Amino acid sequence: MRARSLPYGTVMKRLTLDEVRTALPELDELRPILDDLLGRSEPDRSKAWAGSGQLDTVGSRFVPDISAAHDFAALARREADRLQAVYRLVGRALAALAAGDALGAAAALLEAAASEEAGDRPDRALGYAEAAFRAVEGDRDRTVAALALRRSARAARTLGDLADALRRYEQSHDLARGMSDTRGAAEAAIGAGNVLQDQGRWDEAESRYRTALEVLEPLTEPAPERWHALINLHIVARSRGRIEESLPLLREAEAAAAVIDADSATPFIENARGQLLMAQGAYDRAEEHFRTAVRTATHSRARITMRLNLAESFLARGRTLDAAEHAREAEREAIRARMVPTLPEVYRLLGRIASAEDNPDAFVLFERSLELVRQRKLPILEEALTVQAYAEAEALRGEKDTAEQLLEEARERFAVLGMTQERQRWADVFGPPSDNDIPAKGMT
Amino acid sequence: MENSTATRAVLCLQRPDAGNTTERAARATGLDFVAVQGVGELFKALDRSPWTATVLSLSADHVDDxxxxxxxxxxxAGALFLTAPAVSLERALMMERVGAVGLLREPVDEAELQSRLAAVADEGPEVPFPRLDEEGALEGAPLLVGDSPAMGTxxxxxxxxxxxxxxxxxxxxxxxxxxxxARSLHWASDRRSGPFVAVNCAAIPEQLLExxxxxxxxGAFTGAVARRVGRFERAHGGTLFLDEIGDMSLVLQAKVLRVLExxxxERVGGEKSQPVxxxxxxxxxxxxxxxxxxxxxxEDLFYRLAVVELNLxxxxxxxxxxxxxxxxxGAHFAHRHGKPVRAVTQRALLRLEDAAWPGNVRELRNVMDRAVLLAHGEVIRSADLRVGLAAPIASAHGGGPEPVGYAPELSLEEVESDHIRRALASVDGHMAQAAESLGIHRNTLARKMKEYGIDGRPTNGGRP
Structure with missing residues (x-):
């Protein structure tokens, strides 16, 4: 069927992202179009100073003029290029397999996994990493099998399947250690520690980080895993309220990072310093460290999270205007970098800010956060955190029944993840649960 | 109402070896200069009269803090400047705590001090904030501030x-x-003891708004796990404020009209009507x-709503x-943030009066919120005002700096063409200058512009 040409003089309506979403089926292959439209979208200027502006989300943004500016064919070509690259890797893997080169096959499949992971498709990344593991299952050298397990563990963690991720990391650790792959074993131990930390199993997480340090002990050359393990140990100590003990660990992490690549570690060290000061109630000083973290971070995802921490430092002081400004700045970067998975966290924080300002409609932001989690099939942890923040906001509003009901829903989600009450107790002391300790979240 | 600073002079406590930079800077600005030698003399001078500015030379070891x-x-003291042999984060934090307007490293750069003193001297008299309890508001009433003819009406x-x-x-x-x-109308009405319930019709998606x-x-729909009382019912006996009603869908407009009539x-999924x-x-x-x-x-809803129409x-x-x-x-936010700010300079007020205020009172409120936080000391000066820079509150409008780098999904061609557009925009479409800043030959730039369909006229410089 040929496209109908528009009659002369047709006035094109400006579509909002919500209208586009409603008009299209929820298909995975349309995601690049939606992401691209999001990245090129513009805010509704009429809302700039309207009362509803505080509750504004990406849904009200206008997509670019479809008829004039948007090239769907170019978008399709880009997707085809991406798919072609992955297919090429699949072809390479099969050819290697046919030639009896299991390691070559695994390498190609792991490259495909990395490509899918970079494209925010952890489910596909998991599939390729699993295939890579199977390819080398019979190989005597278990190093690549251990690596494949770590990559599949990382994907499983992103997907929110924490139990599965932990199992894979543990298995990877054992295999790598058996092969004397020191750094691989350390990376797996840190990965396992991070999953345990997600679950609030602090003591077990701590033991995994210590294992990583033990494994690295005989290594003479510098390795980034050392400062990763140290900073995670610091986070555990700090999160358990052992502030005094956590300080030297942070200094050690900084020193270990300085030996290798101080620049790339700076934002994470500064972020950790900021979090530490937040836990001590020194919000002014925390702000300085978060600012440095934001300034020195090179990746959008890290910068978004650090900026949200900066916003938190303002919210903690009741400076809601500054908090909202930084949260909106994080939203802006998430949009431009098409980092949709970070938006639920942005809206969760904006919801808390609106709630702190007694806005009776703050729930809109939590609802948007949940909608994005569901649309993008993001981990259940993201959903649990939003539902908990939503419950707290409803409680502040005096909506006791709704708050209790939401809290129960949050508890159920945390339970699914195997999280203990410990994490929630920590939240009671140091504020709402935070997944903003970046090294713990995505360093392996 | 207005307090002028009585002495147009700079008071200076400096170490004997600090030289006479401060004196030269003060006199060059047209201010008198008084140097004191010890702390006792300093406080006697401060007791005598208010000063335009005070400059304190601190020792390196923080004993003077x-x-x-x-x-x-x-x-x-007026505008308080601190000078010290070295500056550090601790010193900067101390400066913040005491509300000093500047921290300068010794030996002090004379030109810098002169320009900062000139800015202070140029601020005009201070206008004190009103006391919040003396603004004429009736107890508990929302405060409508203004005495212009428009507000009188x-x-x-x-x-x-x-x-x-x-x-x-x-x-x-x-x-x-x-x-x-709306709150004032509610407060002044017989319904004052009843609830005031507000809802923003533009903020809430239609399916949730109903x-x-x-x-x-x-059980009315998926997710309706418990009964929920709507805002009409919550406002029973009081006032319901439907903000941004122009954004409401026609379907909901019909339902609101029915309630008004x-x-x-009737709750969604319910069968019983509830009088309100x-x-x-x-x-x-x-x-x-x-x-x-x-x-x-x-139209019928409009006439039902606009029985009384008030234009703000x-x-x-x-x-x-x-x-x-x-x-x-200013008074409100000084109280709210626990800051000792008590006045604003005449020059700052003039700046506010000259501004366009596209965001109206909400924008002015934000500017003053920020100014109170940014003010060093007790007075808001013109430099503390972010007029025209206050970030709108809605989704990701401009404001801060552009994020560094391009989205990783972009192709190299897209990045290159975009960067060329930006380079051209930054020099108003001047090709030779753009080529120079890009580090390529003019002919290469021309070729690439043709390749990417860039017309070279000045653009807004951003990506589409």
Whole structure:
């Protein structure tokens, strides 16, 4: 069927992202179009100073003029290029397999996994990493099998399947250690520690980080895993309220990072310093460290999270205007970098800010956060955190029944993840649960 | 009302070896200069009269820090400058704590000090904030600040409208204070003891708005796990404020109209009608006339809502109210943030009065909130004002710097063409300059522009 040409003089309506979403089926292959439209979208200027502006989300943004500016064919070509690259890797893997080169096959499949992971498709990344593991299952050298397990563990963690991720990391650790792959074993131990930390199993997480340090002990050359393990140990100590003990660990992490690549570690060290000061109630000083973290971070995802921490430092002081400004700045970067998975966290924080300002409609932001989690099939942890923040906001509003009901829903989600009450107790002391300790979240 | 700083002079406590840079800078600015030798003499001078500025030379070892604090607490030092042999984060934090306006490293750069003293001297007299309890508000009443003719008319209409139970339609640009007026109407009416319930019709997606307004029964739809009382019912006996009603869908407009006519609500998924006694005040920042002509807003609902219509003037039409509002917000935020800020300079007020205020009172409020936080010491100066820079509150408008780098999904071609567009935009389309900044030959730039379909005229510089 040929496209109908528009009659002369047709006035094109400006579509909002919500209208586009409603008009299209929820298909995975349309995601690049939606992401691209999001990245090129513009805010509704009429809302700039309207009362509803505080509750504004990406849904009200206008997509670019479809008829004039948007090239769907170019978008399709880009997707085809991406798919072609992955297919090429699949072809390479099969050819290697046919030639009896299991390691070559695994390498190609792991490259495909990395490509899918970079494209925010952890489910596909998991599939390729699993295939890579199977390819080398019979190989005597278990190093690549251990690596494949770590990559599949990382994907499983992103997907929110924490139990599965932990199992894979543990298995990877054992295999790598058996092969004397020191750094691989350390990376797996840190990965396992991070999953345990997600679950609030602090003591077990701590033991995994210590294992990583033990494994690295005989290594003479510098390795980034050392400062990763140290900073995670610091986070555990700090999160358990052992502030005094956590300080030297942070200094050690900084020193270990300085030996290798101080620049790339700076934002994470500064972020950790900021979090530490937040836990001590020194919000002014925390702000300085978060600012440095934001300034020195090179990746959008890290910068978004650090900026949200900066916003938190303002919210903690009741400076809601500054908090909202930084949260909106994080939203802006998430949009431009098409980092949709970070938006639920942005809206969760904006919801808390609106709630702190007694806005009776703050729930809109939590609802948007949940909608994005569901649309993008993001981990259940993201959903649990939003539902908990939503419950707290409803409680502040005096909506006791709704708050209790939401809290129960949050508890159920945390339970699914195997999280203990410990994490929630920590939240009671140091504020709402935070997944903003970046090294713990995505360093392996 | 206005306090002028009595002595146009700089008071300086400096170490004997500090030279006479401060004196030269002060005199070059047209200010008198008084140097004191010891702390006792310093406080005697501060007791005598207020100063335009005070410069304290601190030792490297922080033993003088308490003196700076005492000087700041004295309240007569004017703009407080600290100088020290070295600057550090600790010193900067101390400067913040005591409210000093500047921390300069010794030996002090004379030109810098001179320009900073000139800025201070040029600020004009200080205008103190009103005391919050002396602003004439009746107890518990929402405060409508302003005495311009436009506001006088508004006050009269509010007073008249508050005595009736008619629906009211508030119109006006965003940020003009429609909710404050709605609260005032509620407070001044017989319904004062009843609830005031506000809902923003533009903020809530349609599928949620219906259940927010009318409530829902358990099981009415997926997710309706418990019964929810809607805002009409919550406002029973009081006032319901429907903000930004111009954005409401036609379907919901019909349902609201029915409630206004029948005075009953039916929860979503419910069968029983619930009587409600609610006064509705609606507001919009849109022109509803064209909306009705285009069929986006129901005419019958408009006439039902606009029994009394009140138009709120934009801030730019309110003359001297900018000053009154600025002082009011200054006092409000100083109290809220626990800052010792007590006044604003004449020059700062003039800057506020000259601004365009597209965001109206809401924008002015934000500017003053920030100014109180940014102010060093007790006085807001013109440099503390972020006029025109206050970030709008809605989704990701401009404001901060551009994020560094391009999205990783972009192709190299897209990045290159975009970067060329930006380079051209930054030099108003001048090809030779753009080629130079890009580090390529002019012919190469011309070829690439042709390749990417860039016409070379000045653009807005950003990606599409």
């Amino acid at each position: 308490p003196i700076a604090k005492r000087v700041a607490e004295q309240g007569t 508004l006050f009269e209409t509010v007073a008249r409208a508050s005595r009736s139970t008619s629906t009211v339609l508030l119109t006006g640009e965003s940020g003009t204070g429609k909710e404050v007026v 259940s927010e307004l009318f409530g829902h029964e358990r 029948d005075r009953v609500v 006694d609610v006064r509705v005040i609606a507001a919009t920042n849109q022109a509803l006339g064209p909306a009705m002509q285009e069929g986006r807003f129901r 003037p934009p801030l730019r039409m309110r003359g001297g109210d900018v000053r009154r509002l600025a002082l009011h917000f």
